[in-house]
Amino acid sequence: MPSIAEEQPPLGDALESLHEASRTPAKQRTVKVSAVVDIICRHALVHGLDAEAVDAVIHIAARKTELDQTSVTTLIKNLYPTQRVPGDIIITVVAALGQGKGKPSPGTQDSLVKWLTLVHEIIEDANVLSRLYGVLFGMLDMISIRTSLCHLLSLITRRKHVKPFRIQQLLEFSRGLGNEPALQGLLRVYKDYYPEIILGSAATSRKSFAPQPDAEWQTRVRTIQETRTANHPTTEAHNGFRVLRRGPKRTKVSALPDVHTYQATESSVTLEGIDGVEAFVEKLDRIEPPGQLVSFLTDPLLQKFVELKPSPIVSARINLWLATCLEDQASAAVRGTEDTVLLAELLNALLQHARYTKTLLPTTLAFMKDYIPVWNGRDNIDAVLGLLAYVPGDSFEDIHAEYLSTAERALSSNNSSSSYVGIADLYISLLQHRIALLSQQESKHHQPALSSPAQQFLRDSVSHFAIMSNSLVLSLPPQTGHDIVSAVLSYWELLSRSSKPHVIPILLPPMDLVYHLIQSSSTAISSRICGIIGNYKEAFDAHPRPVKHCYPSEVTDGLNWCLRDIYNFFWVARGLVVAENKSVGMYCDPALRSSLDEYLAGIDPGHSIGNMFNLSNNAWLAAMSSAAWHALEEREIDRAKLDRSNVQRHAGPVSQQSLAALRSAGVDVDWEGASGYKVYVLNWLAERGLEGLRKLMFATVTDLRSVQESTS
Numbered sequence: 001m002p003s004i005a006e007e008q009p010p011l012g013d014a015l016e017s018l019h020e021a022s023r024t025p026a027k028q029r030t031v032k033v034s035a036v037v038d039i040i041c042r043h044a045l046v047h048g049l050d051a052e053a054v055d056a057v058i059h060i061a062a063r064k065t066e067l068d069q070t071s072v073t074t075l076i077k078n079l080y081p082t083q084r085v086p087g088d089i090i091i092t093v094v095a096a097l098g099q100g101k102g103k104p105s106p107g108t109q110d111s112l113v114k115w116l117t118l119v120h121e122i123i124e125d126a127n128v129l130s131r132l133y134g135v136l137f138g139m140l141d142m143i144s145i146r147t148s149l150c151h152l153l154s155l156i157t158r159r160k161h162v163k164p165f166r167i168q169q170l171l172e173f174s175r176g177l178g179n180e181p182a183l184q185g186l187l188r189v190y191k192d193y194y195p196e197i198i199l200g201s202a203a204t205s206r207k208s209f210a211p212q213p214d215a216e217w218q219t220r221v222r223t224i225q226e227t228r229t230a231n232h233p234t235t236e237a238h239n240g241f242r243v244l245r246r247g248p249k250r251t252k253v254s255a256l257p258d259v260h261t262y263q264a265t266e267s268s269v270t271l272e273g274i275d276g277v278e279a280f281v282e283k284l285d286r287i288e289p290p291g292q293l294v295s296f297l298t299d300p301l302l303q304k305f306v307e308l309k310p311s312p313i314v315s316a317r318i319n320l321w322l323a324t325c326l327e328d329q330a331s332a333a334v335r336g337t338e339d340t341v342l343l344a345e346l347l348n349a350l351l352q353h354a355r356y357t358k359t360l361l362p363t364t365l366a367f368m369k370d371y372i373p374v375w376n377g378r379d380n381i382d383a384v385l386g387l388l389a390y391v392p393g394d395s396f397e398d399i400h401a402e403y404l405s406t407a408e409r410a411l412s413s414n415n416s417s418s419s420y421v422g423i424a425d426l427y428i429s430l431l432q433h434r435i436a437l438l439s440q441q442e443s444k445h446h447q448p449a450l451s452s453p454a455q456q457f458l459r460d461s462v463s464h465f466a467i468m469s470n471s472l473v474l475s476l477p478p479q480t481g482h483d484i485v486s487a488v489l490s491y492w493e494l495l496s497r498s499s500k501p502h503v504i505p506i507l508l509p510p511m512d513l514v515y516h517l518i519q520s521s522s523t524a525i526s527s528r529i530c531g532i533i534g535n536y537k538e539a540f541d542a543h544p545r546p547v548k549h550c551y552p553s554e555v556t557d558g559l560n561w562c563l564r565d566i567y568n569f570f571w572v573a574r575g576l577v578v579a580e581n582k583s584v585g586m587y588c589d590p591a592l593r594s595s596l597d598e599y600l601a602g603i604d605p606g607h608s609i610g611n612m613f614n615l616s617n618n619a620w621l622a623a624m625s626s627a628a629w630h631a632l633e634e635r636e637i638d639r640a641k642l643d644r645s646n647v648q649r650h651a652g653p654v655s656q657q658s659l660a661a662l663r664s665a666g667v668d669v670d671w672e673g674a675s676g677y678k679v680y681v682l683n684w685l686a687e688r689g690l691e692g693l694r695k696l697m698f699a700t701v702t703d704l705r706s707v708q709e710s711t712s
Helices: 011-022 034-048 051-063 069-077 087-095 107-119 133-137 141-154 164-177 181-193 216-228 277-286 293-295 299-308 312-335 340-358 362-374 381-388 396-412 419-439 452-476 482-497 511-518 523-540 551-573 590-603 622-640 656-664 677-687 694-702 702-711
Strands: none
Touching: 011 034, 011 051, 034 051, 034 069, 051 069, 051 087, 051 107, 069 107, 069 419, 087 107, 107 141, 164 181, 181 622, 216 293, 277 299, 293 299, 293 312, 293 340, 299 340, 312 340, 312 362, 340 381, 362 381, 362 396, 381 396, 381 419, 381 523, 396 419, 396 452, 419 452, 419 482, 452 511, 482 511, 482 523, 511 523, 523 551, 523 694, 622 677, 677 694, 694 702
16 A cells, blocks of 8 residues: 655655756656656755755756756755855856856856855855956856846955956946946946946946845755754854955945955055955055954954054044044934934944954943933943943942943833843843953952952942842732843843852842742742852852851851751741741741741641742642652652552652652652652753752752762
8 A cells, every 4th residue: 555655765866866857858758857856955945955966966057958947947046055065066157157059048057146146155165256256257248147147246356356457348348238237236346446447427226236145045054054063154154354245235325334445556465355364464564454444343354453453543543433423423312313223333333343352442432421311221222231331440330320320210211121121131241241351360369359449340230230130120010020030130140150269259149139039930030049049059169268268257147048048948848947047037027937837737737837838839839849750650660660550649749758658559769869759859840941949959958969979
């Protein structure tokens, strides 16, 4: 009986069938070409084609065959390479272009040129198209591929390709063909390198420039290549040692021009002529600065040039341009007439530069001082807050008074969840930057934890955020603001993992906030705050002894009380217990605890407030601990090879007494220990993304730490 879905033949067989069909007239074929093409295209779409498969398809498409035009065009459109395209494939494609008896059809040639445009940044040998430039330029007289060819040449043209005879030839084409858009676009690229070229009155249009790369095609290739290997994503095609070309400006004029070196001669060494790290290092001392140095804000190669070859003239040119432009934008913002698109581009470029240099330009700092007071807290949030994180200074109070407080008021005035998240993100970015600066300092043993100005800055900023995070979280209505709480937790997660003895101090969150979040109805929030406290416990354990020489007893006592409270809460039947100099009982009044205990005992003598918060009875963990128990029970039944029909199942909730009673008729599981119920629940939760409680307990409980050491 035949199967409903026939198994697809392997790619190799399909390519062999395609090769055979390409040499066989349509009426003599024994296979259906469209089915073979469909198999190849499906495989290419899902898995991509390796170099051998791409080469096989290209060799078929690059000559005149018996295949129909639709099949060939479909194959070329679906050539998704799984790796960088070898140079010999590119040479095969270029060799297929032009006039000749064995050449493919004009439609196929046009598709091949468009494919070169798509893959030109993921070619194995980046210089192969440059070496073939003269061959490609010589085919501009072919009407069928001229438009696509002009687009390709516009993308690969560099200063060394712009020769007087080519300029003359393009001008003659232009005069003879009229205002052909793609040709005019290529001429504009030539004019960027040689401004003295006179183009006449011909105007450019959208069709003058190479179209934006097919986003869907590029996304598919990126997914395929990243799946195959994480070491060569297509987004790394630009290696930072070539001038960045962002493509044509379609709907607006950019404030930041591409890098161009004007008035260059044949002997000039320009950034546009650099195509790799070796060339950059070899020619660094002879490189001429480009025309508009402000391009360094976004161009990685120009940034390296400015950093490695500093010059007072270069710095003066950059500062003059930026100061003039930013002053105009600040003045316009005061009047409410700023160019929002231009300002957004400038701010994003300044942030990109700040992330590269880890500092702000003086002109940027002056602009921020004028712009923040009139900022509405809505426009360019990411860029503005990102720049504020790099404001220099040793005094947090001064920076807060001059910059941060104004930004906080602007954000708070919007009274939206996203604005409050933005405030938290600002302090996360500030924390990341300051931790990076502190990490570069040398460790000075046996000094107090907050002895340097940088450490004091960190302490003051954390203290400010502690008050702010308390306000943000405690003022939220129940069941709302989870994104704000998540942002606050992200801050403390970063800080709790960043301590470095004698360099980055251990700074605790406010304990009332910790207790509040531990009792959250969200298991994710409760788990994350437990993980944060676990990080702090590990940080103190890793700190050189004695800790009291670096931290006052108030700090260590506060953490110890918190650890005991959480231990009592989740691990043993002493929830909400208050003990002098040992625990604060989650700030629960002892009288209230006693009343709750009496109330529960009146419902059931087996109930008590002490065990209402452990793994089995906790309101927000009970369902998951029950599921964990059922999984453990099934595992033990299989391990002991018990008769399922005779095994007494545990009805729950699980307790030490119930497990002891179950041993005679059910599974034999300990309450504690390495293979016990409680440890299993911790591991079960951790496997499902709730690893915070496990981290805390294993860092706190001595018996569990010995279990972890024995299993690691």
